[in-house]
Amino acid sequence: MVCATHESHESVPSTRRCQLEQPGREPWKIVAVKCHQAHGPGSDSSPVVVSSERYIEIPDEVLDIYRIWRPTPLVRARRLERALDTPAHIYYKYEGASPAGSHKPNTAVAQAYYNKVEGTKRITTETGAGQWGSALAMACQFFGIECKVYMVKVSYHQKPYRRSLMQTWGATVVASPSTDTAAGRAILERDPDSPGSLGIAISEAVEDAATREDTKYSLGSVLNHVLMHQTIIGEETLKQMEMAGEYPDVVIGCVGGGSNFAGIAFPFVRENLVDGRRTRIVAVEPSACPSLTRGIYAYDFGDTAHLTPLVKMHTLGHNFVPAGIHAGGLRYHGMAPLVSLLYDHKLIEARAYGQVGCFEAAVQFARAEGFVPAPESSHAIRAAVDEALAAREAGERRVIVFNLSGHGHFDMGAYDAYFSDKLIDYEYPMERIQAALAELPQVA
Numbered sequence: 001m002v003c004a005t006h007e008s009h010e011s012v013p014s015t016r017r018c019q020l021e022q023p024g025r026e027p028w029k030i031v032a033v034k035c036h037q038a039h040g041p042g043s044d045s046s047p048v049v050v051s052s053e054r055y056i057e058i059p060d061e062v063l064d065i066y067r068i069w070r071p072t073p074l075v076r077a078r079r080l081e082r083a084l085d086t087p088a089h090i091y092y093k094y095e096g097a098s099p100a101g102s103h104k105p106n107t108a109v110a111q112a113y114y115n116k117v118e119g120t121k122r123i124t125t126e127t128g129a130g131q132w133g134s135a136l137a138m139a140c141q142f143f144g145i146e147c148k149v150y151m152v153k154v155s156y157h158q159k160p161y162r163r164s165l166m167q168t169w170g171a172t173v174v175a176s177p178s179t180d181t182a183a184g185r186a187i188l189e190r191d192p193d194s195p196g197s198l199g200i201a202i203s204e205a206v207e208d209a210a211t212r213e214d215t216k217y218s219l220g221s222v223l224n225h226v227l228m229h230q231t232i233i234g235e236e237t238l239k240q241m242e243m244a245g246e247y248p249d250v251v252i253g254c255v256g257g258g259s260n261f262a263g264i265a266f267p268f269v270r271e272n273l274v275d276g277r278r279t280r281i282v283a284v285e286p287s288a289c290p291s292l293t294r295g296i297y298a299y300d301f302g303d304t305a306h307l308t309p310l311v312k313m314h315t316l317g318h319n320f321v322p323a324g325i326h327a328g329g330l331r332y333h334g335m336a337p338l339v340s341l342l343y344d345h346k347l348i349e350a351r352a353y354g355q356v357g358c359f360e361a362a363v364q365f366a367r368a369e370g371f372v373p374a375p376e377s378s379h380a381i382r383a384a385v386d387e388a389l390a391a392r393e394a395g396e397r398r399v400i401v402f403n404l405s406g407h408g409h410f411d412m413g414a415y416d417a418y419f420s421d422k423l424i425d426y427e428y429p430m431e432r433i434q435a436a437l438a439e440l441p442q443v444a
Helices: 062-067 078-084 105-117 131-143 153-159 162-166 180-188 198-210 224-230 230-244 259-275 338-343 355-369 375-394 412-419 430-437
Strands: 030-032 056-059 074-076 090-094 122-127 146-152 172-176 215-217 251-256 279-284 297-299 310-315 349-355 399-404
Touching: 030 153, 062 105, 062 153, 074 230, 074 297, 078 375, 090 230, 090 375, 105 122, 105 131, 105 224, 122 131, 122 198, 131 146, 131 162, 146 153, 146 162, 146 198, 153 162, 153 172, 172 198, 180 198, 198 215, 224 230, 224 259, 224 338, 230 259, 230 399, 251 259, 251 375, 259 279, 259 338, 259 399, 279 375, 310 338, 349 355, 349 375, 355 412, 375 399, 399 430
Parallel strands: 090 399, 122 146, 122 215, 146 172, 251 279, 251 399, 279 349
Antiparallel strands: 030 056, 074 090, 297 310
């Protein structure tokens, strides 16, 4: 789907226009968009209208759950500023305040609610580091829906307590690739020691849902509706920055599939396009899975077994299996189509980091601010620290905002590896990337 931002910017179909209104203390309206079907493979020229309404009100049942943790705090990182001896002002939006410990419940609760309304009895999904699986397990428990999670095998073993958390909320969790599906069995036949990937786990979850009448599949990133749900992050941030009397020069988010990055960034993209703001917006990905910085913009499958529709996105190829880095939530071969379009139009920047430097920044942040970040969030922290150091070198004040998308309480094994000097940086060889890209579907 390609979404128009605003009537005066129809020629730049960059992102959904999302806006929050705050009558009293109820900042809960998120804007819909006019969406038109992309003229890609299998499409026709007729428009597909997701909604004719500009504003879509969040249902009361969803709001009742959101109020457990929303709005989340926006914190001025004064101690980190002092540690860096920088004139920059650094703010972080702390999404680890949710019961599941990340931004993922923002969409999990909404998706579970709409499935409940439709009479869905069972939902399947995939998860990398376990943040999304945890969030959906919690949401399904709230709405009385059975949940099965296919967890990427390397993370299944790296993060056992994430698995326990999902089980606490009633979910069934299996390591992917598994023997439960034809897709999983085929992968294991080719590679019995496969570490798994989000693409493989998606294939298994989709196949599971497709073979049962009582089941639907839910995705926690990449898709347009997921990104829209997450923009509540950035909308709150705009209001909170107004209260702080500042406006960001730079907005930063880590990026894997695109949900937390879109959540913090898209409202600021809108401000750039509509109101002429000049905020730099930076997406940060791992050098082990660099879909934006080293992938190509092409039609590809969202999963390994070709069960999903083709979407145009920045991709490393659907058969790409990244190294087993600890930021499991960023180990996805593709990128959200909307984020990809923004990058293609040069409306956002992208950079890639190795995990060692990211953990170094995460530890520095934790020692200054107290919160222990998730490995995924450490990529945003690395970029924020680099921006603050650049401001120091330039002798300029710079307002930096980043999304701290989740806490790292279930990732201490990764921190143990860092403190034991067992972490290694992995930059994927170009020949391996080219081999995966050679298997992209041929689109006329």
